[in-house]
Every structure is written in structure tokens, then in C-alpha cells.
Amino acid sequence: MPWNRKDLISIEQLSAEEINTIFETADAFKKVLGRKTAKTPALRGKNVVNLFFENSTRTRVAFEMAAKRLSADVTSLDMKTSSTAKGETLRDTVENIRALQADIIIIRHSAPGSAGYIAKILDIPVLNAGDGAHEHPTQALLDCFTLREKWGSLKGRKVAILGDILYSRVARSNIWAMQKLGAEVTLVGPSTLVPKQFEKLGVKVSHELKPALADKDAVMLLRIQHERQNASAFPSLNEYKSMFGLNADRFSWLKKDAIIMHPGPINRGVEIDSDLADCSQSVILEQVTNGLAVRMAALYLCNGGSAEAAIA
Amino acid sequence: MSAIWIKNGRIIDPKTERDELGDLFIVDGKIAEKPSQDILDTAETIDAEGLVVAPGLVDLHVHFRVPGQKHKETIQSGTAAAAAGGFTSVVCMPNTSPSVDNTGTVQLIKDIVDKEAVVNVFPTGTITMGRQGEALAPTGSLSRSGIVAITDGGKCVQNAGLMRRAVQYAHMFGIPVIDHCQDYQLSGDGVMNEGFVSTKLGLKGIHKGAEDIIVARDIVLSTHTKAHIHLQHISSKLAVEIIRRAKSRGINITAEATPHHIDLTDSEIESFNTNFKMNPPLREEEDRLALIEALEDGTIDCIATGHAPHTDYEKDVEFDYAPFGVIGLETALSVTLGQFYHSKRLSLAKALSFLTYKPSEILHLNKGTLGVGADGDVILFDPDETWTPKFRGFFSKSSNSPWLDRELKGKVKKTIVSGKLVFDGSEILANG
Ligand SMILES: [Zn+2]
Ligand SMILES: [Zn+2]
Numbered sequence: 001m002p003w004n005r006k007d008l009i010s011i012e013q014l015s016a017e018e019i020n021t022i023f024e025t026a027d028a029f030k031k032v033l034g035r036k037t038a039k040t041p042a043l044r045g046k047n048v049v050n051l052f053f054e055n056s057t058r059t060r061v062a063f064e065m066a067a068k069r070l071s072a073d074v075t076s077l078d079m080k081t082s083s084t085a086k087g088e089t090l091r092d093t094v095e096n097i098r099a100l101q102a103d104i105i106i107i108r109h110s111a112p113g114s115a116g117y118i119a120k121i122l123d124i125p126v127l128n129a130g131d132g133a134h135e136h137p138t139q140a141l142l143d144c145f146t147l148r149e150k151w152g153s154l155k156g157r158k159v160a161i162l163g164d165i166l167y168s169r170v171a172r173s174n175i176w177a178m179q180k181l182g183a184e185v186t187l188v189g190p191s192t193l194v195p196k197q198f199e200k201l202g203v204k205v206s207h208e209l210k211p212a213l214a215d216k217d218a219v220m221l222l223r224i225q226h227e228r229q230n231a232s233a234f235p236s237l238n239e240y241k242s243m244f245g246l247n248a249d250r251f252s253w254l255k256k257d258a259i260i261m262h263p264g265p266i267n268r269g270v271e272i273d274s275d276l277a278d279c280s281q282s283v284i285l286e287q288v289t290n291g292l293a294v295r296m297a298a299l300y301l302c303n304g305g306s307a308e309a310a311i312a
Numbered sequence: 313m314s315a316i317w318i319k320n321g322r323i324i325d326p327k328t329e330r331d332e333l334g335d336l337f338i339v340d341g342k343i344a345e346k347p348s349q350d351i352l353d354t355a356e357t358i359d360a361e362g363l364v365v366a367p368g369l370v371d372l373h374v375h376f377r378v379p380g381q382k383h384k385e386t387i388q389s390g391t392a393a394a395a396a397g398g399f400t401s402v403v404c405m406p407n408t409s410p411s412v413d414n415t416g417t418v419q420l421i422k423d424i425v426d427k428e429a430v431v432n433v434f435p436t437g438t439i440t441m442g443r444q445g446e447a448l449a450p451t452g453s454l455s456r457s458g459i460v461a462i463t464d465g466g467k468c469v470q471n472a473g474l475m476r477r478a479v480q481y482a483h484m485f486g487i488p489v490i491d492h493c494q495d496y497q498l499s500g501d502g503v504m505n506e507g508f509v510s511t512k513l514g515l516k517g518i519h520k521g522a523e524d525i526i527v528a529r530d531i532v533l534s535t536h537t538k539a540h541i542h543l544q545h546i547s548s549k550l551a552v553e554i555i556r557r558a559k560s561r562g563i564n565i566t567a568e569a570t571p572h573h574i575d576l577t578d579s580e581i582e583s584f585n586t587n588f589k590m591n592p593p594l595r596e597e598e599d600r601l602a603l604i605e606a607l608e609d610g611t612i613d614c615i616a617t618g619h620a621p622h623t624d625y626e627k628d629v630e631f632d633y634a635p636f637g638v639i640g641l642e643t644a645l646s647v648t649l650g651q652f653y654h655s656k657r658l659s660l661a662k663a664l665s666f667l668t669y670k671p672s673e674i675l676h677l678n679k680g681t682l683g684v685g686a687d688g689d690v691i692l693f694d695p696d697e698t699w700t701p702k703f704r705g706f707f708s709k710s711s712n713s714p715w716l717d718r719e720l721k722g723k724v725k726k727t728i729v730s731g732k733l734v735f736d737g738s739e740i741l742a743n744g
Contacts, residue, residue: 089629111630112514113584132632133514172514197511 003301007119007126010135011176019180023145025297033293042300043072046103050076053109058264059129063106066295094118104303125302133167138298139263140173142291144181146283147218150259155182160212162188163222163271170263171222175201188212189244192233209244210253218259221246221271237270246272259283315339315351316731321360325367325682326665336365338688341731345684360692363725368400368689369667370680372568373544373616378424380409385621385709388428393708395735397642398724400689401432401679405465413438413449415457430734434460439478445469448478455485460675463490468526470496476533483539488675490542491530498522503632505578505593518593520548527551531558534565542674543567545618547592549602556611566674568616569603571640571647572714586627586634587714604651607666614671617644621710639708646720649695654721688731697723
């Protein structure tokens with residue numbers, strides 16, 4: 001199936017076929033990553049600009065390395081002290097960057113909808129690296145790519161997403177992606193972070209850990225950011241840990257060979273016990289490696305590449 | 313003696329329940345009985361064949377941004393937008409810069425109105441100094457200088473004790489208090505309705521309870537003080553129910569709804585289009601239907617636009633950072649006709665009542681009727697003509713309308729203020 005999109009803004013917009021096109025392309029790039037000279041010329045001469053209005057070393061570096069593996073020139077801009085502080089609009093900022101001959105823009109921004117907004121303004125590919133609590137498409141793609149590697153397919157599988165769903169773009173993108181790929185999703189956490197409203201997206205919502213984990217093939221943990229907007233969403237980190245933290249006892253409620261995922265960075269000892277994060281059923285580091293292949297695929301396809309030609 | 317003879321129109325006066333084909337006469341700026349033949353011989357005649365002849369519309373809630381923000385709107389452009397939309401009287405909010413918390417600013421606005429306005433403009437004063445919600449503005453002096461109500465326009469006094477004193481004090485002067493009902497702890501830094509759509513999009517929500525709680529508070533304060541409180545732009549179903557119960561107990565409150573809250577829901581925000589960002593935000597379908605029902609049974613008294621002009625560059629930003637507010641003067645009649653008349657819910661006269669004598673009576677403006685002796689504020693419109701609002705196609709300086717590029721039905725053909733034609737269907741003609 002060909003890829004006809006200029007941008008990668010949200011998983012909601014994608015069809016299952018398009019997601020699989022990305023996966024097939026990522027399969028090819030993952031083979032490239034295993035080679036001795038792990039580089040392809042696909043984006044040679046292209047200027048990729050990482051435009052980060054929010055701190056995120058992980059995602060920024062992952063996109064940077066993915067672009068470099070495709071032989072692109074990469075410029076990363078930490079916009080925290082730049083345009084917005086000077087009173088410049090986002091439109092002006094991206095139009096200027098475009099005028100400096102950028103060929104692809106990767107944007108991380110705290111405002112939901114911002115990546116889609118600049119994708120409409122610009123004639124070059126825009127990749128969403130997280131727009132507020134809205135979506136984080138490449139994260140969901142790498143998560144599902146990892147599960148697909150383990151299971152062959154997500155069809156009929158049951159996944160629990162546990163933690164701060166309300167403020168999580170990772171959760172939203174994964175809800176879309178996993179359901180489109182045929183998995184059943186259950187959201188778990190306190191009622192203030194996992195509102196019933198989510199049920200209208202076709203998922204199950206539970207505030208009780210044991211029944212929610214009982215028959216799951218995987219559990220995805222989300223970072224609890226008590227210091228941020230959640231200040232009053234639950235009483236304390238200790239309270240959260242005692243009610244919803246994943247420990248060995250609770251992990252035994254899942255299926256025997258269940259997979260543990262986490263988009264990072266992990267609060268060891270809060271959302272998950274340290275031992276569990278490192279156990280053999282944890283795929284946390286594989287997620288990171290797969291993130292490289294998936295982002296290479298996304299950059300490549302949005303630049304006009306085709307899945308078949310990726311293996312070069 | 314000057315006279316206008318409007319011939320062969322469908323004359324509708326919701327207040328006197330007149331709805332008939334016939335003629336309407338305006339003599340020396342007032343609605344008149346059929347005058348003598350020599351006056352008719354020299355009268356200016358207007359052919360209203362196929363058109364509705366109705367009282368000029370009344371809007372209790374507009375923002376004209378003067379003084380202080382002329383780049384968004386002026387008295388001239390705002391009243392031109394009003395005339396083009398069929399409004400002959402508007403009540404302007406005091407959230408200007410400086411705000412209307414002193415008689416000097418009232419006088420300044422009146423002077424500009426005298427020079428620039430083509431329709432009647434009634435200013436309001438603030439409840440508190442600088443709209444800060446901390447100290448009462450001089451309600452008595454403001455009232456003497458000619459304001460028709462006090463309101464913190466766009467802001468809500470959070471301190472219930474202070475609000476109690478404000479309504480008690482204003483009641484002494486017979487001045488109504490107009491409130492933008494919103495508890496700030498509950499609305500937080502939300503940018504749209506809190507509900508399924510905000511959950512899906514990851515945008516921060518404004519909980520309906522923020523409105524419901526202040527509506528209830530104001531009803532309590534009105535109950536104890538007997539003061540008249542007018543509740544602006546009601547948007548939530550529960551607020552409607554609270555108002556309905558209060559009215560059945562005879563509490564001295566009135567309420568308005570906006571065209572956008574009765575026509576649109578928060579599902580529009582799926583596109584992140586900032587022309588759907590307003591405060592209170594667009595709610596859900598059950599709320600929208602509750603507002604329509606509330607207008608029909610009188611729980612909500614009237615429709616007011618909340619006309620809030622912003623420049624395109626202010627709205628052309630991320631949804632989080634766009635200012636709240638949309639314009640409404642030029643589309644209100646069509647939207648109202650669409651929801652109530654073209655939908656066959658109500659008669660044309662009943663639909664027009666929400667925009668004519670009902671709002672007028674709330675603030676005792678003495679407008680909105682075609683009764684003999686009333687001011688000669690009259691509009692002619694074609695209820696069936698379709699048109700499509702376009703960017704930069706408004707008489708308002710701003711284009712932040714949620715109905716851009718959507719076909720509407722009902723078009724104003726002529727607007728007459730005090731017996732003077734100010735809008736002829738395409739152009740603003742005169743300084744009123
Ligand atoms: Zn308001
Ligand atoms: Zn307002």
C-alpha cells in the first residue's frame with residue numbers, strides 16, 4: 001500500500017493499512033541498522049529541522065539519529081527561549097525556518113493541534129513529535145511495532161494502559177493505533193486521571209487494578225507527573241504507588257508471558273518497581289531501538305519514499 | 313415634517329402580536345398611524361413587497377473595543393455591523409481599555425457614539441474598579457452618567473460577599489447587574505468544554521459546573537436582595553434547569569443565550585479552528601437542545617450575540633493561545649431564523665421576539681416594537697434569501713465568525729434608525 005501523506009500528525013487519521021506500511025518500511029530500516037555501515041542515502045541533501053518547544057532529550061535525539069541514519073542534515077532548535085518568548089507567532093517561526101530551506105520539520109509543542117496547524121501552513125512534511133496531550137504518533141508506532149515483533153500481530157490481543165491517561169499523548173495515540181490493529185485496550189488508573197469519557201473511543205475504563213490486569217497480554221505504564229498539572233488529581237505519589245504501582249505481586253495477575261512497556265522516562269519505584277522494569281518480560285529498551293527504525297520509516301515515507309524501495 | 317411610507321410588507325411586531333400584510337408609517341422618527349394625504353404625498357416610499365417589516369433588533373451584549381482596541385473594532389465599524397445585521401440598538405460591554413469604571417470614560421464613549429454610531433448604543437459600567445473583582449466601582453455616579461447596567465463584562469466577580477454588596481447597592485439605583493457566570497477554580501485554564509471532545513483532543517476543559525455554581529450563587533443573591541441579575545450567555549443544561557426552578561419561584565433574574573451556543577457544539581473543535589473558541593465554550597448536543605427548549609418556554613428570555621471581535625492574526629495561532637470570542641452581529645438573525653423559524657419550531661413572530669422586545673424589556677430600553685409612538689427603528693428582511701459569510705466580507709473590522717463559508721438563510725435588506733435609512737442591503741448610508 002502506498003503512502004500518500006505529506007505529514008505524520010496523528011494516528012487517528014491513519015488507516016490500519018497505512019500503519020502497516022510504516023511497519024514494513026521500518027522492518028527494512030531495522031535490517032539496515034543491523035549492518036556494519038548502518039546508513040542509507042535516502043534523505044541525502046535534505047535539511048531536517050527538529051523544532052522543540054518543550055524539553056524532550058529522548059524524542060529529540062531519537063529523531064536526530066533517525067534522520068542522520070538517512071543521511072540528512074539535522075538542525076535541532078530548542079525553542080524554549082526563542083520565538084514565543086520574543087512574542088513571535090508560531091506561524092512566523094515556521095515560515096522563517098521554511099525560508100531557510102528546511103525540507104522536513106519535526107515539531108514538539110505543548111499546544112494540542114499545533115503540529116496539524118503548521119502542517120496546513122507549510123508545503124513541506126511536518127512530523128508531530130508530540131502536541132500537548134493530543135498525540136505522539138511515532139511513540140505509538142514504535143510501541144505497536146515492538147508488540148508486533150513479539151506477537152506477529154496485535155489482532156485479538158489485550159493490552160492495559162496504566163497511569164496518567166488524561167494528560168498523556170502517548171496513551172491517546174496508542175488507543176488509536178492498538179484498536180486499529182485489532183487489539184482490545186483497557187485504561188486503568190484513578191478516576192481523576194482516567195475519566196469514563198474515554199469509553200466513547202471504544203476502550204474499557206477501569207479503576208480497579210486486579211480485574212483490569214487479569215487477562216492482559218501486555219501492560220503499558222505511563223509516567224506519573226505528579227509535579228505538573230496532576231498536583232490535585234490524586235493525593236500523593238505514595239498513595240498512587242500503593243493503589244496503582246506495578247509490583248511483582250500485581251504483575252502476577254497478568255497472563256504468564258505478559259509484556260511490560262513504558263515510553264520512558266521511568267520513575268523507578270513509582271509507577272513500576274525497579275526490578276520489574278529490568279526483567280526479561282520488559283521490552284523498554286527494545287522500544288527505544290525500534291523507535292529509531294520507525295522514525296526512519298516515517299521520515300522516509302513523508303519525504304515521498306515508497307515502502308518497496310526502502311530496502312536499498 | 314419627514315415621513316417614510318413602507319408599502320406592502322409583511323409587518324410583524326412580536327410585542328403587539330401584529331402579523332399582517334400592510335403599510336407602516338414613520339413620521340418624524342416615530343412609528344405613526346396613517347398620516348394625512350399631504351404628508352403621504354411628500355413621504356419617502358419604500359417598497360416592502362415580499363419582505364418582512366419588523367422592529368429593529370436589540371442586542372444586550374456586544375464588545376466594541378472602544379476605547380483602547382480600535383484595531384479589533386470601533387464604534388463606527390461595530391455599529392455598521394449591527395445595522396447590516398438588523399440591529400438598531402446595542403448594549404456595549406465595559407471591558408474596554410481603560411474599562412468603564414468612571415464617568416469620564418462613559419462620557420468619552422457617548423461622545424464617540426454621537427460622532428460615529430449609525431445605531432443606538434447603550435453603554436454599561438463595570439461592577440468593580442478595573443474589573444479586578446476587588447473594589448466596587450461608583451455605581452451611583454455611573455448610573456447618573458447614563459449607563460443602563462453594570463457588569464464586569466467577560467469577567468465574573470469571584471467574591472460572593474462583594475457580589476452581594478454590588479447587587480444590593482445597584483438595586484438602590486434601579487440598575488440591573490449583568491453577570492458572566494464562571495467560577496475560576498472550576499474553569500481553570502481550560503480552553504474548550506470539558507467533555508468527550510476535550511478528552512479526545514487533549515485540550516484542557518472548562519467544566520460546566522463553573523457556570524452552574526455561579527448561576528446558583530446569583531440566584532441566591534437575587535433571592536435575598538430582590539435585585540435584578542441578568543445572566544449572560546447561558547450554555548449548560550444544568551444552568552438552564554436551575555434558572556427554570558428559580559423563575560418558577562418568581563426570582564428577579566433574566567437570562568440570555570447566544571446564537572453560537574444554540575447552533576453549534578464542541579464537536580466543531582475537532583478541527584482546532586480557533587473561530588470556535590469562545591467563553592463559555594461551545595457545549596454538547598444535550599446542552600444545545602436545552603437552550604432551545606429554554607428559549608421556547610421562557611426560561612431564557614432572549615438571544616444576545618456576545619459580539620467579540622478579534623483580529624485574524626490574533627486568532628491565527630495555536631488553539632491554546634487564541635483569544636476567546638467570536639463576532640455575531642451580522643449572522644444572529646439568520647442563525648435564529650434557522651433554529652426556530654426555518655426548523656418550523658416557532659412562528660416568525662415568536663422567533664423575532666428573542667431579538668426585539670424581550671431583550672429591550674430586560675434593560676428597560678423602550679425599543680423593539682412597532683407600536684404607535686415607538687421609535688422609528690425598523691428593519692426589512694427576506695427570511696428566505698440565502699447567503700454565505702466570507703472572510704473579510706463583514707462590516708465588522710473582524711472576521712472571527714464560526715459561520716464562515718456556511719450557508720445561512722435570512723438577509724437584512726434595509727435598516728432604519730429613528731426614521732433614517734442607515735443600511736440599504738449593501739452599504740452603510742449615513743451617520744445616524
Ligand atoms: Zn462573557
Ligand atoms: Zn461578552
